[in-house]
Amino acid sequence: MQDRIYSFVMVPMVYAALGVFLAGVIVRGMKVLLAPRQHTTLQIFPAPRHPRLRALADTFLLPTVRTDRPALWFCLMLFHGALVLLVIGHIELMLGIRALQIFPHQGFLGGGLVGLVLTIALCFFLVSRFRTPYREISVPEDYFLLLLLLVTVLTGSHMSWASYISPAGFDIAVQSHREYLSSLLVLRPSVPAGIAGSPHYVLVALHIFFANCFLMFLPFSKIVHTFFALPLNLIRRGGLYGARSTPGTADAL
């Protein structure tokens, strides 16, 4: 029974999660794209000389957060930077990217440090949510997402952290992870014996389970800011719907 649950989490649920994720993102995106156009400008003045560059800076450097909440800004930058490494790391784990060996490493770039940074940042976000006035503006979704991410990161990071703690290291080889992930990619899924036979299998399955849940929930959550942050900043800076761009009506008041 236990093996069947693990197998379900490791294979069919992964595809189901990906399906829900893709369908959700597409539906959500289409709802926005097919909505009536904004006819009038919503920009803030003065208009920057290079609205698109300014919008990019707003999106990726978060200047107003740095001014208003420097500690949050620091953690956000660390968190998003680590997230990028995390995505690259998983792709590397799947495909093996030689170019990344410019910084010699095993597993994926950043290893356990990425997980550590993410854990610290997530803990900061979580603790912040319990402080006034942020507690009062938070909704259950905010805590749910942070906890879901935290357990996903913790169960994933333990694979790297274990290597530092014990000289024997973590008993699942990088090669086994690569085999598993590649098999998913080429639609010939299998859980290699190196994973299935390991006493750590339960933690790997939990990591995959939480990651699946996160993927499935993402399109229905506020994390769609991943996709909308740049267009919204373009609107603010006049890179989209700039002043006097199109004829229209007074629909912003």
Added chain:
Amino acid sequence: MEPEVRRELLTRFDSRLNVAMRMYLDTCARCGVCIRSCHVYASMPELKYSAVHRAEVIRKLFKRYFKVQGRVWTSLGDSADLTDDMVETIYQAAYSCTGCRRCMVHCPFGIDTQMIMSIAKLLLIAGGREPKVLSMLADMSIQKGKATAETRANYARAIEQLRDEVLSRWREAHGEKVVPLDVQDANILYVALAGKHSIVPAAAIMNAAGEKWSLSYYEAVNFGAFLGNPEKTRLIAQRIIDEATRLRVREVSICECGTAYRVMRHMMGALPFRVTSFTEVIARYLREGRITLARNRIKGRITYHDPCQLARNGGVIEEPRYIFSQMTDDFVEMQPNRTENWCCGGGGGLVAIGEKDFRMRSGRVKADQIKAVSPDIVSTACENCHSQLTDIVGHYTINTNVRFLSDMVAESLQDPLAPVRL
């Protein structure tokens, strides 16, 4: 709430869900960066006065009725049902927001709370819970516009009575009329407010510049915009557009009214004429040497309040500063200013509604800003701001005068060739 009423309100809600609105409602991370950017919260630190709280009121309805999450797992996003109690909350959110958009400057995503509050205002209208005084003023404005043909002669006679007052500011008129009406092919159609304070200084300035101009029969103020009714907003603005088109003017200049300027300049799409605020026109005359100002004729320290709809939301930011640089050696900036300037607390229709107690309490941060620079004169270029600032300096017993920028310019007018002023 009756199911039919709810359905009707949700239909109105749906009608506002365009590209930008959907993203605004989908994106907030509730980081709280916007909390302290609201002047109401800065003056009265209660969360119900924060931008995020106001937007969440509408966002909770959006989740409940327009998103899978709200239908499947209501409590997760704290989704809310549209009930009579909720309508009261919507009212509080909509009419504690002046639409100054300072929160949008600070939000990492640039979420426009004023835009989200447009849904709130539309729901209140559909539910018959909008401030009746705003509805009445918008309707009166539209009716007055329809009856212009009958009232034109009376209006012309009333305007003629301003002749001496205009000539006391500047001794000659450009054409035969001191305040010309119905001038075909005029360079400027000037759209004033109801009240000579909005006409006399502008007439003197344009006459001094030798401008070929015409006064509009219509008043600039757009109560439809304060009310949040797009149809009425358009109707009120359209009659000015029609008049300008009929007269074939090159430029429509909006008097010192921030909302009227923003509606005409940024909300009405492409128009067959240029739209400017009168502050821009004054700055242009000064740059072109068409008028000159007697430096320091107006004594005392002067500061300037940036009207939100004119500066942050309209783009008229450096022009008033240029004008003061020509007018006085004793100009001082309030901090913060320009895009970051604190709203005075009178926008969004609050001055028209009354709400003096709330306006005075929410204006504390502006009062502190004024006190910090101890000015003799607080100047501004918006009727709403002028009214609110006048109330604020009275309420907080600040020893200063509140004056319109155009009035100060008219008082400082100087003929470069004949410096003796009549």
